Amino acid sequence: MSGAALHRGTGRPRPMAAAPAAPEPLLAELGAELFASLPRSDQRRRGEAYLRGLLTARGRKSIRNIAALSGGPAAEQSLHHFVSSSTWDWEPVRRALAAYTARVAPPQAWVVRPMLIPKAGENSVGVERRFCPLRGQVINAQQAVGVWAASDEVAVPVNWRLFLSDAWLEDPLRRRQASIPESVRAETLGECAVEAYVGMMRGWGLPVRPVVVDAREADALAALHRLRAAGVPVLARVGGSLRLEPAEPTLPGRGGAVLPAHQIMGAARDLRRPVLWREHDERRGVRTALTAAVRVGVPGRRTAPGGPVRRRDMLLLGLGDATGPWPGELWLTDLLNVPPAALVRLSRLMGRVRRDFTEVADEVGIRDFAGRSFGGWHRHTTLASAAHAVRVLTRERAGADEEAECLGQAS
Structure with missing residues (x-):
């Protein structure tokens, strides 16, 4: 298809025109907090380069396309190592992203949402035959669960959990080839969704907000019992x-x-x-x-x-x-004492997340990682979540500035 690719899982054309220029003020502000945990200056520079590439590279956000913006083959090799096989821990970066988002765009709720990632091959970590509702057929895909800080105006993904079946976790060769840590154990999809939220609330210092979750395909009662046991509405x-x-x-x-x-x-x-x-x-x-x-x-x-x-x-x-x-x-x-109107507004945050996922997260490459490793998937998804935050928070600030300008002209 000339000039376009297909959005994975949607069948809709994906524009190949250049993305908007990186919003430098917010990029610098967020990047300073995100990469403070990286121990070496070269890692911080690569993190900033990768984040900028996710925001500005044309088309698919592959490492090759990102590296083309900052130095060609040599940059491609160093960025590949930085994402796929480096030792930096993605959890502190996610914790910094969640804290920043909660501070500048306080969430009304944490929305837990699944993400299906279609794949052409079978070697990427977690890939199996799965049913894709949008395509109405069974495809090769990874399955993940994201936690989003959501309000009426903006939604930002702040944590991810990759769902891995027994077929991956009980196969020593596949575990070794994908570098799956020994600490990763089998769980149901419902348990994966709960742990995606509960895991980030352990020591991250985030505000308690209602959890909005689609439990139609999970063990709904088990998920509800675990969330309630964690003390969250x-x-x-x-x-x-x-x-x-x-x-x-x-x-x-x-x-x-x-x-x-x-x-x-x-x-x-x-x-x-x-x-x-x-x-x-x-x-x-x-x-x-x-x-x-x-x-x-x-x-x-x-x-x-x-x-x-x-x-x-x-x-x-x-x-x-x-x-x-x-x-x-x-x-x-x-939430027994909350009026139905307020519950309706909370439920509609699922739609806010869905729109921001389609319009922003997919455009900054949240599903574009082509590597095979467990750690590489998590590092790429973490940085794509940060790119999403830059894009939507810039949009929100621009809207607030425009509103303030209009009010100033009216007065």
Whole structure:
């Protein structure tokens, strides 16, 4: 395809024109904090060069394309080593990125979102045959989970966890070839999503905010129990087949029956109320949703072997519109005293993340790493997350400056 490549996983053309120039003031400001943990000055210089390349290289953000901006083959070799086989630890860099983001763009919630990375070959760490919903077919792909600091205006990825199956972790040859650390152990996709959040909250000094997560494809109840045990408020999108116990006296099934979530919410149709909210996308403006919220019991863990299962009350939120099927979406939360309108706004942060992923993260190469190693994948993804932060925070500052200028002219 002349002049364009395809966005991986979307089938849409990817422009090959040069990216905008790197926003130098914010790049310098963030880079000083990001690379403070790197022990050598040459590593810091390469980190800055790689970050600038992600922002300005044409097309796919391969190491070759990035190196073409700063010195050709020699630069390519040094950047390849810096990302794929160097010893610098990506976790302090992510911690610095998360702290910077939380300070300059305070999140309303932490959004946990999966990321599928289509691959042509089978040797990149974690690649397996996986179903791609956008393509409607099974493809070779890596599976990862990201944690995003999200608000109405901006979303920034601050932590990542690569999902690795037993086929990778129990094969000594594949582990060795991909340099997978011995500390990496098997987990379910739901456990991967939970640990992506819980892991970054250990010692990073980040503010506690609600976690918004799509748990339709994970073990939703196990994920909810782990997040609640960590002491964090949760708003989780769940599937209609999730079985819960109605706790409202006006609903059928009260008194111990366990029913599918869609059946409980279907019975709450008469409880629907309109909620208004304003989309960040100005083209969509003010939107209306019909909501209904009912208390439900969520089966917990047994207090003792053979003992009763402790029930935990949560709120089941249904979302829809006047013309579509009811419910269109189902969300489960332990934010029992938060108004439905506020819960709707929190749930819409998933859309903010989705838009910023498509419009920014993919454009700065979040899925472009072509190497095979575990460490290389994490280093590239960390630096691409920083490039994403530079781009969206520059956009936000430009918008704030424009608004201030308009207010000054009006006065």
